[in-house]
Amino acid sequence: MKxxxxxxxxxxxxxxxxxxxxxxxxxxxxxSKENPFVTKRLDEHVFIKFNKKENHFWSPQLHIEIDEIDExxxxxxxxxxxxxxxxxxxxxxxxxxxxLFIIIGIWAYSSASLGKTYHIQVGLMVLxxxxxxxxxxxxxxxxxxxxxxxxxxxxxxxxxxDT
Numbered sequence: 001m002k003x004x005x006x007x008x009x010x011x012x013x014x015x016x017x018x019x020x021x022x023x024x025x026x027x028x029x030x031x032s033k034e035n036p037f038v039t040k041r042l043d044e045h046v047f048i049k050f051n052k053k054e055n056h057f058w059s060p061q062l063h064i065e066i067d068e069i070d071e072x073x074x075x076x077x078x079x080x081x082x083x084x085x086x087x088x089x090x091x092x093x094x095x096x097x098x099x100l101f102i103i104i105g106i107w108a109y110s111s112a113s114l115g116k117t118y119h120i121q122v123g124l125m126v127l128x129x130x131x132x133x134x135x136x137x138x139x140x141x142x143x144x145x146x147x148x149x150x151x152x153x154x155x156x157x158x159x160x161x162d163t
Contacts, residue, residue, distance in 0.1 A: 012080045012150070018161060022066050022074040025161060029064070032160045037153070048153055049083075058142035059083060062153040078157065080150050082142070093135060101128045 018025055022044070029039050029046045036054035040047045049061035065077045081087065108121035 014078045016076040017073065018076055019073050021072060022068040025066055025074060028160050028163065034156065037156050048157065050149060057086065058146040060146045060150050060153065062157060064157065090135065090139060097128050097132055101125055
């Protein structure tokens with residue numbers, strides 16, 4: 001497996017071939033009780049995140065899916081991602097900003113077509129673009145804050161598999 005790049009990517013993914021039985025690997029994750037990690041298994045999916053004490057607003061989590069290749073080997077698919085609640089919140093705010101931008105754009109076009117002033121609408125559209133930039137840079141900052149914990153999750157996963 002390649003090490004994680006220094007560049008922060010959105011939802012980094014990786015694959016790993018493991019020369020062990022699928023159920024053996026899954027049961028290792030089920031039995032792992034190392035602080036500060038919390039592991040949950042649902043069928044062939046394993047979710048690893050930080051406990052409440054170590055968890056902060058930008059904490060990532062690791063979703064692992066283990067597929068059986070044959071009776072003595074399996075393939076692990078891993079995806080790092082933000083907390084689903086945080087991800088949903090950010091997508092909701094982006095959707096609201098985009099919707100308002102379109103609505104105000106239509107309002108500005110209608111005002112311009114009718115020969116009325118549309119300075120307020122254009123000002124609001126510029127404000128919405130600025131809000132989008134703030135959201136973008138807040139997200140980038142959060143990814144940087146979560147990167148050390150991403151590495152911790154990866155190290156924990158490797159330790160569980162290697163034992």
